[in-house]
Amino acid sequence: MNRERALELKVGIFVAIGLAMIGGFVLKFGRLGEGFKIYYDLTVRFKDASGLLKGSDILLSGAKIGRVSGGPRLLREGEGVAVPIRIYEYVKIPKGSQFTVGSSGLLGDRFVNVITPPGPAKEYLQKNAVVDGARPSGIDDLTHAGSQLIEELRGTVQNINGTFTRLNTEALSPEAMHDLRSSIDHLNETTTAFAESSKKLDGVVEKADAAMASAKKDADDLHGTIGEAHKTFSAATQLMREATNGNGLLASLIKDSDMARDLRALVANLRAHGVLFYRDSAAKVGPSPSPAKRRNSP
Secondary structure (H helix, E strand, C coil), rough: CCCHHHHHHHHHHHHHHHHHHHHHHHHHHHHHHHHCCCEEEEEEECCCCCCCCHHHHEECCEEEEEEECCCCCCCCCCCCCCEEEEECCEEEEEECEEEEEEECCCCCCEEEEECCCCCCCEEEEECCEEEEEECCCHHHHHHHHHHHHHHHHHHHHHHHHHHHHHHHHHCCHHHHHHHHHHHHHHHHHHHHHHHHCCCCHHHHHHHHHHHHHHHHHHHHHHHHHHHHHHHHHHHHHHHHHHHHEEEHHHHHHCCCCCHHHHHHHHHHHHHHHCCCCCCCCCCCCCCCCCCCHHHHHC
């Protein structure tokens, strides 16, 4: 008997421990444990809270901070719905935080996401406060936007079809194509004539280049001739200046009668005898008296 009782006691203790563990898991991971936590209530007004159900999670930076305590209730003003939520008492939400309805996936469960403002918090939301929420684009909004985009694309395609139809019936009619072909032929003729004119113009340009080169050479030669003439004129001017001042050979020939006489004798000897048979025969002939002296002789 004692052995049987000891076995029953061990089994009972084991069962009690198992039940306690199961109860702990239920309280820890199930929603039953949330009933033992302390909350404070808030009300969030959304323009559209479709898909948000009672018991949905309230998340702050991905961490659960509460739950939705009731389903959306239509506002009296008819401008949205009011959603009651419950926040853990130890979580303080700064004023100015944004409440949005999010989704865990394209077709996942809805939840309320809390986005706090940047910077340190100065004031926090009080119990039973009413705040305005927003709803980002979800799958329904994307579907609606896609439908509108498809309608716009359909209208654009219709406009393009109408444009091509008018183009085929008006711009690409047989008469228009004939006119276009004639215009292209005229354009080809004009291009050919322009090419021939360009060839002629090339010859004219080459001749003009040659003429310009010849004119440049003549101008250079003329410039050199003018330079030589300028040098000659300068030398003549210098010679005349020296003759005027009594300097140089020319002044001596003009002023010195003996030198002039010797020069005349040299020229007379060269004319009479040449260079090879040169003799000073002119020196024997005395100078002829001037007419003035013959008039004064008795």
